Structures are given as structure tokens and as C-alpha cells.
Amino acid sequence: MIKSKATDFLRSEIELAEYAKALAHPARIAILNLLISKNACICGDIVDELPLAQSTVSQHLKELKAVGLIKGEIDGAKVCYCIDKDKWEEVQGLWDHYFKNFKNKKDEKCCST
Amino acid sequence: MIKSKATDFLRSEIELAEYAKALAHPARIAILNLLISKNACICGDIVDELPLAQSTVSQHLKELKAVGLIKGEIDGAKVCYCIDKDKWEEVQGLWDHYFKNFKNKKDEKCCST
DNA sequence: TTTATTAATCGTATTTTTACGATTAATAAA
DNA sequence: TTTATTAATCGTAAAAATACGATTAATAAA
Numbered sequence: 610m611i612k613s614k615a616t617d618f619l620r621s622e623i624e625l626a627e628y629a630k631a632l633a634h635p636a637r638i639a640i641l642n643l644l645i646s647k648n649a650c651i652c653g654d655i656v657d658e659l660p661l662a663q664s665t666v667s668q669h670l671k672e673l674k675a676v677g678l679i680k681g682e683i684d685g686a687k688v689c690y691c692i693d694k695d696k697w698e699e700v701q702g703l704w705d706h707y708f709k710n711f712k713n714k715k716d717e718k719c720c721s722t
Numbered sequence: 723m724i725k726s727k728a729t730d731f732l733r734s735e736i737e738l739a740e741y742a743k744a745l746a747h748p749a750r751i752a753i754l755n756l757l758i759s760k761n762a763c764i765c766g767d768i769v770d771e772l773p774l775a776q777s778t779v780s781q782h783l784k785e786l787k788a789v790g791l792i793k794g795e796i797d798g799a800k801v802c803y804c805i806d807k808d809k810w811e812e813v814q815g816l817w818d819h820y821f822k823n824f825k826n827k828k829d830e831k832c833c834s835t
Numbered sequence: 836t837t838t839a840t841t842a843a844t845c846g847t848a849t850t851t852t853t854a855c856g857a858t859t860a861a862t863a864a865a
Numbered sequence: 866t867t868t869a870t871t872a873a874t875c876g877t878a879a880a881a882a883t884a885c886g887a888t889t890a891a892t893a894a895a
Contacts (some may be wrong), residue, residue: 617773618748625751632742634853635731643733645824649832652872660730665854667873682832685870686862691832692824701821709812710759711805719762719795719804747883765842778884780843797894799841839894844887851882857875864869 625707628700631676636661636669641692644679649691652681738820741813744789749774749782754805757792762804765794 618626632638636659643650643658657665670690673679679698682689730750745751749772756763756771763832769779783803790809794801 618752622751622755626746626748629742629745629751630747632741633746634743635735635739636737638738638852639731641803641824645827648827648830652731653870656872658868661853662855663872664856664874668853671873677731680832681872683861688872689832694824697821697824701825704817704821708810708817709811710812711754711807716757717761718820719802743882749883766840768840774883775885776842777886781883784843794842794889799839801842827837837895839892841892842890844889846887847885849882851880853880854878858879859874860872862869862871865867865895 628676628703631672631678634669636666637673638656640666640669640673640690641678644690644692649689651684652688652690655690738816741816743786744791747782749779751770752802753782753786754791755804757805758780761799763803764797765801768803787813 619694632641639659640655643655647654652667652670656663659666661669670679670681674681677693678700679690680692680693745754749815752772753768756768760767760809765783768783769776772779772781774782783792783794787794791813793806810816812832
């Protein structure tokens with residue numbers, strides 16, 4: 610329970626929000642879906658599947674890579690992207706833990722009711 | 723698998739992104755944490771706990787209410803907020819399903835490696 | 836009543852996100 | 866080599882998110 614400043618939030622809160630933000634756009638969900646269904650994907654194929662310009666897709670890929678959910682492997686002039694299994698499971702675990710945090714509470718009524 | 727327009731994403735992709743967006747800010751994670759730990763919370767108490775102005779907190783509460791994760795109950799001049807158990811479990815289930823979607827795949831190597 | 840408290844909303848400034856075309860750097864193909 | 870392909874980056878415009886103070890409407894307290 611450490612707050613670095615009065616205006617700051619907990620590290621854990623910031624961390625969860627960061628992962629949520631990475632998933633907070635349909636294009637990024639769509640990209641992850643593609644990588645899941647095809648197991649891996651050339652960047653160009655992703656661009657073909659999405660209704661977005663190449664530079665925009667590249668930006669979304671960059672964000673997903675920044676949080677570590679995907680990794681890119683250079684293959685000649687092309688780049689093959691895939692999901693980072695370890696990070697995926699880490700994020701899965703974080704959210705699972707977060708959601709269970711409430712679900713495990715005993716079933717009290719809300720407020721006065 | 724319905725795309726309403728060429729420039730659109732799948733309903734499921736939009737839905738997941740919407741829930742992610744609701745969780746994509748430390749203040750909203752902090753609010754949910756408060757509601758979990760105290761089971762319920764008067765709006766004013768939330769304002770006291772967060773390093774944000776009353777109007778800003780009210781906005782964040784509005785967003786969480788908009789996606790259904792919390793509900794507010796008027797109690798005189800005050801408003802008591804709490805987590806909506808049904809929606810909470812629905813969102814939990816959606817993410818759980820989404821993450822398992824990949825985890826359940828057989829362990830193939832990424833791209834060419 | 837009048838006054839105080841509470842929380843939503845309004846108006847607005849600032850920042851961040853999203854998107855695109857153009858350019859660049861790198862590899863592949865001719 | 867020269868030319869084509871691929872994907873990242875740059876510059877920038879537009880939209881959305883975030884934040885705040887001021888105001889409002891409602892209830893509670895005096």
C-alpha cells in the first residue's frame with residue numbers, strides 16, 4: 610500500500626489500468642483475435658483484415674507490444690507478430706485475481722437496502 | 723460474425739473494448755477497490771479518498787455506472803454506490819472466456835521459430 | 836423559512852488518443 | 866545495380882478523455 614505522492618494512485622491500480630487501456634480499443638481486440646485464430650500473423654495480413662490504414666495498425670501493434678502482450682519477429686522485409694504466452698497468462702491472472710477479489714466476498718446487500 | 727459496415731469491428735470486439743475502457747483509468751480501478759473493500763460507499767467518502775476534484779470523481783462514477791459495473795442508490799442528499807454483482811460476474815466471465823480462448827490452444831511456436 | 840450539505844451537471848482548458856498520408860529504412864525481387 | 870515490397874516512424878489533424886471550478890437541484894439541518 611504505497612502511494613508515491615498525494616496525487617498518485619497505487620502501483621497496482623496503475624498497472625491494472627494500463628493493461629485495461631491496451632485492450633480498450635476494438636482494433637486491438639481484433640488484432641489479438643487474429644493472432645489467436647491464426648496463431649501468428651504477418652503485419653501486412655493484419656492490415657488487410659482491418660478497416661484501418663497501415664500506419665494506424667502499426668501504432669496499435671506498437672501499443673500491444675509496449676505492454677508486452679504481443680511480440681514481433683522480423684522475417685526478411687516482413688514482421689511476424691504473435692501473442693506472448695507468458696505475459697498473456699500474467700495479465701489473465703491479474704484480472705482473474707482482481708475480479709475474484711469481489712466475488713469471494715460474502716453476499717452483503719448494497720448500502721441501506 | 724456480423725460486421726455492420728466495412729469500417730466496423732465485430733460487436734463482440736466493441737463490447738470487450740468498452741468494458742476494458744471502463745477499467746482503463748487508475749481512478750476507476752481505485753473507486754472499484756473502495757467499493758469492494760467497504761462493500762459500498764457514499765460518494766463523498768470516495769471523493770475524500772481520491773486525489774481528484776468532486777466533479778472529476780462524479781464523472782468517473784458516471785462512466786462506471788454507464789457500463790453497469792456499479793449502481794448508485796439515493797439516500798437523502800447522499801448517494802450510496804456499490805458494485806453490481808450480476809454485471810461484475812458477467813464482465814468477469816467475458817474476460818475469462820476471452821483469455822482462455824488463447825490459453826486453450828495447443829502450444830505452437832510463434833511464427834517461424 | 837433560511838442555511839448548509841451533497842452530488843450531478845455545465846462550461847471549458849488541457850492532454851491523450853486515434854487516424855491518416857508521406858516518408859524512411861530495410862529487405863527482396865528483377 | 867535498380868525497383869518493389871514491407872513496416873516503422875514522422876508530422877499533423879481531429880476526436881475523445883481527463884480535469885477543474887462554478888453552478889444547480891435536492892435534501893437535511895438550524
